[in-house]
Amino acid sequence: MRQSNKREPLSRERILRAALGVVDSEGLEAISMRRVGQELGVEAMSLYNHVANKAAILDGLFEIVLAEMPAATKAATWQVALRDNARALRLVLRAHPHTLPLFATRPAVTPASIIHVEAALELLRKAGFSADEALCTLQVMVAFVVGHTVAGYSPTRPEEESRPAYEQLSKQDFPRVHELVAVLARHDIEKEFEFGLEAMLAGLEARLTRRKASRKE
Template identity: 40%
Template sequence: MAARTPLTRERIVDAAAAVADESGLAGVSMRSVGKRLGVEAMSLYHHIAAKEQLLDELADWVFGRIGSPSPQAGWRDGMRARAHSAREVLSAHPWGLTLVESRRAAGPVLLEHHDAVLGCLRRNGFSVVLAAHAFSVLDAYVYGFVLTEQNLPFKPGERVEDFVAELPTFDERYPYMLEMVNEMIVGQDYAYGNEFDHGLELILDALTARLATEAGHSSG
């Protein structure tokens, strides 16, 4: 008989993430994770004290997959790369959206990630306050964009132009909507996901301007 692979905290958290991928966060329990691992739920308690700790570990699991800015990165490149990484991870694991900022007992991976983001901003001239504002607005944008993408009414593989063509409401009663549809969607192979980069650059441009203003005030 082959020896059973020993339980570890890492294996338990990986299994919990797999359960969440299949059944959502509501499907994660000590019982469901134990079942996935082929063990009784009680066996998990030697490594994880309770479900709440398991959820804390899952939050760390998510942040462990989101790329942190390197110490050498410029703030704009660092924030851009992190935003793309966060979007990719949260799109692949939608349940993560309910965990990333909700846990009271922040784990070491989450804290290291947050510290790296703030460090990238602070090393590149951001004040403590502006770094906090930048961190907040970037996360709000990424999380909101991912949530919007998850709830779009498009079928898999459906073109936005085909979806819009089925809507009876885009006519002269809504001139600005009609204008946007005709210019950006009809005949343009439009994909909503492409809006991510446009929005992100708008935010980065605004932060660049605010950083320059702050630097001007401090040197005046």
């Protein structure tokens, strides 16, 4: 029986999936219209029927990584919902660490990305935060999740790595830093993330409670 050589037609989603595969294996700097075309077995010019340029691919990568976040379930409180969202974002970023620079430097642009922004703002507004407070909360929370994930999971080349030799420092001049030598050996970066997340949520709750109380006075 003769096998069909019919190629799957190009689409925006197929292009973005191919681009994500390139990024996952080769890094963000490898992305170009030509490289994505090679991955798909087509000329780069064919891509322009579905994506306008490289920037559109980068915006799409932002989108499809967020699309891997599990669907939000109804939470008992805004704190639980925000905590779940932060953890879910961290998980997909850890799954695609080469995309971290996108989340550190680019805003959500496509409707499929902005829908996550809309949902978070709606959650915060219903909780009682003002529009400005909701924006600040979202921005700071995302910055914490992305920044902490960059610090812990951003890929590095072996020749770029540098590890501090704390144990070689003077104990007299750096007594507290010397204490870290033993602590770091058993330090859990995920517990550190949870520590920071809980501290942020506690601070936000306290701020909201104070503002609501001041309104009643």
